[in-house]
Amino acid sequence: MDSNDPETAREGRRRGDHDVDVRDKVDKLSSLPNPILHCIFSFVPTIDVVRCSLLSRRWRYFWTSMPFLDIDHCYFWSPHIKFGNQLEFGVKFTNFVTSVLMFRDGSDIQRFRLSSFIYCSKWVDMWVTVLMSHNVKELDLTVCPEESMVLPQCLADSDHLETLKLNLFNHVLVMPRPMMGRFSKLSSLHLISVRFPDSNSARMLFLRCKLLEHLVLDRCIYENMRVLIIRAINLKTLTIDNVGMGNDDSTKTGLKIFAPNLLSLKVMGPKAWDYDLQDTASLTDVCVQLFIGFKTRREGGISCPMYKLFTGFHSTKFMKLHIDLLQFYLPKINAPDCFPAPFQNLEFVKLYTGADKRNLEFILHLLQHSPMLETLAIDFKECDRNNRWESEDKAVACLMYCLKTIEIGNFEGQENILELIRFLLRNGCLLEKMTITWSLNVEKPMEIIENGLAIMAFPKASSDVSITFL
DSSP, X not given: OOTTSHHHHHHHHXXXXXXHHHHHHHHHHHTSOHHHHHHHHTTSOHHHHHHGGGTOGGGTTGXXXXXXXXXXXXXXXXXXXXXXXXXXXXXXXXXXXXXXXXXXXXXXXXXXXEEESOOOXXXXXXXXXXXXXXXXXXXXXXXXXXXXXXXXXXXXXXXSOOEEEEEEEEEEEEOOSSOOOOOTTOOEEEEEEEEESSHHHHHHHHHHOTTOOEEEEESOEETTOXXXXXXXXXXXXXXXXXXTOOSGGGGSOEEEEEOTTOOEEEEEEEOOSOEEEEOOTTOOEEEEEEEOOHHHHHHOOOHHHHHHHHHTTTTOSEEEEOHHHHHHHGGGTTSTTSSSSOOTTOOEEEEEEOOSHHHHHHHHHHHHTOTTOOEEEEEEOOOOTTSOOOOOOOOOHHHHXXXXXXXXXXXXXXXXXXXXXXXXXXXXXTOOEEEEEEOTTOOOHHHHHHHHHHHHTSOOSOTTOEEEEO
């Protein structure tokens, strides 16, 4: 009988050929080489990889060679676990982590991530020691110690660790004494909610990371620290994110950076009492979002630190500034030296600001100090409609020779923004494209049409400019 006959095929499926097809499909996955399977299962929690050992002999010991391990207590937790059984849960979780590490084969570990609210220094130190013996390259620890965590000495001694991410839930990180290792391969350090007890602990950690290229300090707390000093010769990207830490105590720490190879800098959160950026000739990308508490706002004295911060941005090409930063800078906005020096390399500016008179004056001063600017993007927020601004015909080099693209976001038809658009169109000699995005708060369609027609009728210095409304 012809095997290609439809009746024969249906009969074969009834006899069990369908089960054979299913096994063949499974075998196709099982026959893949381990490196490919490792890549596939790198997206799967480790507990599920271990469960695969029940499928067949092929998978029985597969988990022991996984180079990517992801262990999270959330995968073990159940809403049915009562408070009195949490100790039993902790024992099971600890035993699982220990078994995964102790029963694996001799292969190296590429990445290890552990997230647990259960913390015991004895177990964590043992786990880290085992990981270092398997030459782990990327280590991500999220743990909640009772008071503090002593950084395991073997981390600094490792010749293979390249990336370290540590989240301590606002608990203290203690440096081992004496700290002998030097993190010989560490290039990326990400600290989240880490509390430094003094300036020596932070300084000691950064000095030991000689090859550090990427540093993130996310919601870290600096106790008894007058100045946070970051000295890293090879550092390329630096992010200091303290958004959400708005109390005035967080402004008591100054910031001093010496990183001659720094390319990207992001500073977000409360304004520091002082800034000192040294040797920033290579800095090309800057993002600043700062704010102040009520006490600092009432006492004043905020212009000088911002002036010193801008001193380090003289070589930047891409800059993002947020609204509260402009408020810091406004007391000096009419001074001839409101900026320390022209931004000779600045090509792209993104501003998040209001449309009040003083904010628009800041924008105009920034344009005057950015002779090579090609793209200007502004996202506006609500403003006092009675605080009118009238443009003046001033010589702005970037409008005459460089500026090609303008983006206006969150436009609600304010008179001040209309005046700014009129000024930019009237003076933008090489302007090619202007995009205006309407705010979702505009409820009157006729207002949109009227403002759009008015903008299209504004005088234009460039005959090639196209105006798009979104």
